[in-house]
Amino acid sequence: MKAHLENAKKWEEISKGVKIVPRKMMVERNNKSDQESTEDDLSGFGESLIEKSTVTWKDIGGLDEVKDLIQETIVIAILNKPESVKPDKGILLFGPPGTGKTLLAAAAAGSLKVTFFNVKISNILSKYFGESSKLITALYESARAHAPSIVFIDEFDSITLSRDGDQGEASRKVLSTLLAELDGFQDKKSDRLVLTLAATNTPKDLDQAVLSRFPKRIYTPLPDKKSCQEIIKIQLRGLDSASIEFEKIGEMCVTNRYSGRDIQNICKDAIHSMLHRSNPDIFTDIDKIAELPFDELKKRTLKVSTLTMDDFTGAIARVKTPVSAAKLAEYDDWNKKYGAG
Ligand SMILES: Nc1ncnc2c1ncn2[C@@H]1O[C@H](COP(=O)(O)OP(=O)(O)O)[C@@H](O)[C@H]1O
Ligand SMILES: [Mg+2]
Structure with missing residues (x-):
């Protein structure tokens, strides 16, 4: 039991991207006979990737088509059906960073109340010479053991079959196992x-060979005006936003090519401004307040007030546009060529 826990801890650290196994040990490990390299070595890996998801479809603004496609795939996969109705094997989501790909997977798992596995394939590939494909097997063994499950595999472009040497070889094995x-x-x-x-x-x-095996490729675009407004409303739940002109801010977000994550940052920034305005007693003397012990601080409550348009325009001025128009055009082109629902 103790060994199992230690294993789980080790994998947890590795899955966070911390390299704790020195290269020398890796080589020694790879030289071990098959019998020595037991499956026990990998037990705990799959479990270490399980995340609790409390996200549901209601937490996603916009992305209606993407949501519908994922929901359809899930429903077809789950419902009883004749043999000849074959559900999709997997779905590939692509789009600019921060557009809700992870969020969609978490919402699918959270809504269905199924086990959610969250893994970056680049971690698996870069850390384990010769063992990457075994980790995929271990992951899916766990996913079946904890089924129903959703496995989210991020940074899928790291599977580069065209690469020579160790990396290409590991990619090929990982892909065929997957x-x-x-x-x-x-x-x-x-x-x-x-x-x-x-x-x-x-x-x-993405390699052509990878693409051909994932026929369902769905674009998660930057949010349009309506979606921006929805995302802002989600972020401001529970706060007074009566004086916010959502139309206007939505338009500014589109002009700036903001992603859902950028909008989240803007909302955080705007809320921060509102808190400053509403609690001058705290923020003008923050050094002094911060000297208070925890128990004293816990007795106090932050005041909140109406969010203003100035809170938002200030925030928007501070958040840079990360995706260039040219980059965005590339995504659209790729979608036209390869995107398929
Ligand atoms: N469509 C959306 N609706 C609501 N929030 C969003 C949306 N897209 C992004 N976000 C916010 O941005 C954060 C980052 O999104 P994420 O799913 O990690 O993007 P990606 O995986 O595409 O890089 C999310 O946790 C969420 O708070
Ligand atoms: Mg993500």
Whole structure:
């Protein structure tokens, strides 16, 4: 039991991107006979990737078409059906950073109340020479054991088959293992649902071979005006936003090519301004207040007041536009060429 816990802890650290196994040990490990390199080594890896998702579809602004497609895929996969109705193996989400790809996967898991596995494929590929594909197997074993499950695989572009050497070799093995696991999902004998959602911010880096195996490729675009307004309303839940001209801010967000994440940052910034305005006693003397012990601070409450348009225009002036128009055109082009619902 102790060994299991230690393993789980180790994988947890590695899955966060902390490299704790020195290269020398890796080589030694790879030289071990198959028998020595037991499956126990990998137990705990899948579990360490489980995240609790409390997100639901209601927490997503816009992305109606994407939501519908994912929901359809899930429903078809779950409902009883004749043999010849084959659900999709997996869905590939692509689009600029911060447009809600992770959020969509979390919402699918949170709404269905199923187990949510969240993994960056780049971590698996870069950390384990020779063991990457075993980690995929371990991941899917856990996903089946904890089924129904949703497996979210981020940074999917890291699977680069065209690369020579260790990286290309690891990618090929990982992809073939992954595809075999995805096929397993269609296994009629198994009613243990495991749905895979993959995501990339750089679809143009995807290999043709990877693409051809993921026919369902869905674009998560930057939010349009209506979606921006929805995202702002989600972020301001519970606060007084009666004086906010949502139309106007929505338009500014579109002009600035803001992603959902940028909008979230703007809302945070605007709320921060409102808090400053509403609590001068605290913020003009923050040094002194911060010297108070925890228990003293816990007795106090922040005042809130109406958010103003100035809070938002100030925030918008501070948040830069991260996606260039040229970059955005590239996403649109790629969508026209390869995107498919
Ligand atoms: N469509 C959206 N609706 C609501 N919030 C969003 C939306 N898109 C992005 N966000 C906010 O931005 C954050 C980052 O989004 P994320 O899903 O991680 O983007 P991606 O995975 O595409 O890079 C989310 O946690 C959420 O708070
Ligand atoms: Mg993400």
